Amino acid sequence: MRIVAENLSYVYSEKSKSLAVQALSGVSVTVESGEFFGIVGKTGSGKSTFVQHLNGLIKVGKDKGKLTVGDFDLTDKRCDYRALRSRVGMVFQYPEYQLFAETVREDVAFGLKNFMPDLGENDMEERIKTALELVGLDYEKIKDKSPFELSGGQKRRVAIAGVIVTRPEILVLDEPAAGLDPKGKREFIALLKRLHEKFVKTVIIVSHDMNLISENCDRAAVFSGGRIVAVGTPKEIFTDNEDILSDGLDLPLTAYVTKRLKEQGIDVNNDLTEEGFISAVALKYGGGK
């Protein structure tokens, strides 16, 4: 499913003169099916408001632009939000705080029962099992445990299982690695990559972590003051783009060092992933000897 936003705007508390906040102004962007897409920007730049539009948590206002997700037209009053939400999975920040059921199995089943009440008992169990295994948990061992006796990393995996259990085509995650220690973070990103390869078509991550974005995303959009100020590959976004920096965002380490070298007349052209950067530097060093 392709996401197409055209001239999308949103104002919080529009009817109040004193409290009205323009959160989005004329956002246009296309996310192709199959992309690993990043959304970056400072706090208050409009990125959360934007992603909450994608599954209809925030509805497109009248004369506030157009938004389609696959065949779903979100400006159409007859849009089937229930069907949309089972196709676009949304994982919020610290999703482990949203676990509530007595057992892991019930927690994962909750969304599924709501979205697909007609599903048979066997199909349902099969889907729960698949979802838990996809996030790297042992179904038999964990299904009857209380979510609250699990470790932080396991809880987060259970929360993701509860979203992918409806088999969404698009998975949106807000700060997926926040609060995890370095090893937990690396494992979690590897999990997202695996899900992207095998299970969900499109992954959209919202993050402040520029290194995470440059390392993993095919393309990314930079939000600032409710607008998209840059969209493209990490290389396109983080090269020769001083206006992004002026907005208080950091460059990824690879982009920073590449830029500093270029200022000294040393060109290590690379895609700004760790591996791409290391290869380019090693090649440059070897070639100069």
Added chain:
Amino acid sequence: MALLEAENVSFSYDKKNMAVKNVSLSVDEGEYVAIIGHNGSGKSTLARLFNALLIPDSGKITVDGFCSSDKNALFEIRRRVGVVFQNPDNQLVASIVEDDVAFGPENLGVKREEIGERIEYALKAVGMEKFRKSSPTRLSGGQKQRIAIAGVLALKPGILVLDESTAMLDPQGRKEILEVVRKLNAEDRVTVIAITHYMEEVLHADKVFVVNDGGIAMQGTPAEIFRRAKEIKQMGLELPLAAYIAEKLRQRGVPVPEGIMTEEELAEALCVLLPKI
């Protein structure tokens, strides 16, 4: 004598699994100490032991001569050790910034006139004096966390413990907090104990303790610690990204010098090594 000292401290929440095992460490007045470890390593338990929210099962914690196992000393210890926790939204109690900062000193029975002075000092120290009459709910995460720090500073604690206080903040907010804390340490001689798993936050510390499985696995300066890349990795931690990339480059035959920890240092080293064409 050390300002804060732990001697063979052990603690268990459930009397079965040890959260902290036989930890001994000392922190001197004016030091900036970092404690790192993976999730569940026991580092937050240590923070709670330091200000007597938890009492050791065995061993003892002494702060400025007061032992936390002595019930009569709890008040004195908590006055001296202020803890700022992870979530800014869980730590603010009042609807106006100045009331929030005043909450601690009011509880200590500080005189009214002096409370005014302390609010002024604390808000100025964290660069939030303009927000004295604001509502905390309207502030950003970094600003809220600075108010939480001000609330602790108003108690004039001597020791500031930050228990992953930047984990929920965006990069801007994280920078704000680090600047404030470094300034407090350098200018006001506040002793800082920073508990974190952001390796970049460790670089400015005088001394680093690595906690693993409830015990102290390593201690030393940041440079000494990050030289032991293999052990760091075995403990579920990582080098700062610049140090990690420098090591990968060495493995690929680029002779980047040891000891690089920041992106600036990496850029400078490569400027010297690479040919200008």
